[in-house]
Amino acid sequence: MATLYEHAGGDEALHRVEASFYDKVLADPVLKTLFTERRPHHVDHLTWFTAESFGGPGHFTEELGFDHIIRVHRDLEITDEQRERFVTLYMEAFEEAGLLADERFRAAVQSHADFGARVAQQNSHAKTDADLHPIREVPLWTWE
Numbered sequence: 001m002a003t004l005y006e007h008a009g010g011d012e013a014l015h016r017v018e019a020s021f022y023d024k025v026l027a028d029p030v031l032k033t034l035f036t037e038r039r040p041h042h043v044d045h046l047t048w049f050t051a052e053s054f055g056g057p058g059h060f061t062e063e064l065g066f067d068h069i070i071r072v073h074r075d076l077e078i079t080d081e082q083r084e085r086f087v088t089l090y091m092e093a094f095e096e097a098g099l100l101a102d103e104r105f106r107a108a109v110q111s112h113a114d115f116g117a118r119v120a121q122q123n124s125h126a127k128t129d130a131d132l133h134p135i136r137e138v139p140l141w142t143w144e
């Protein structure tokens with residue numbers, strides 16, 4: 001069976017989805033206090049993360065290391081409303097790219113985003129390292 005990465009259409013398709021997702025995030029009133037400016041590497045790094053988690057190449061771990069994703073979310077103090085909006089926009093971007101027709105793929109993307117957003121939220125409130133979510137490597141996601 002194809003990996004989620006292959007099913008999505010590889011780097012090119014994921015990069016397109018993440019670029020449209022980031023446009024939505026930057027324009028969103030609930031998220032604008034967190035995403036205050038367009039960061040040049042956001043889309044590439046988010047694409048690397050998603051590709052790796054979906055069974056594609058390991059660029060995120062190789063080039064940045066998992067600590068990067070912990071660091072970028074620390075102290076953001078993400079609210080439930082912001083976490084939920086992030087997931088809604090993430091699903092919208094995949095939907096608009098025509099990638100959610102397959103129910104099992106939809107379920108996998110949804111659980112990937114729900115899980116990742118909860119980890120980011122927990123880490124965003126961590127006062128000490130002991131408060132961080134215990135995950136320390138890019139999780140390999142697969143078909144539900």
Ligand code: HEM
Nearest residue numbers: 034035039041042045046072078082083086113116117120
């Ligand atoms: C599946 C869940 C998530 C993933 C995979 C993810 C991934 C990333 C990555 C890779 C970066 C760094 C980009 C860079 O190096 O330039 C980043 C930054 C950031 N993330 Fe997340 N994130 C997730 C969830 C969230 C959530 C739920 C929020 C808030 C609602 C959030 C807010 C931010 C902010 C504010 C930044 C820094 C600003 C920016 O790069 O534009 N993230 N995230």
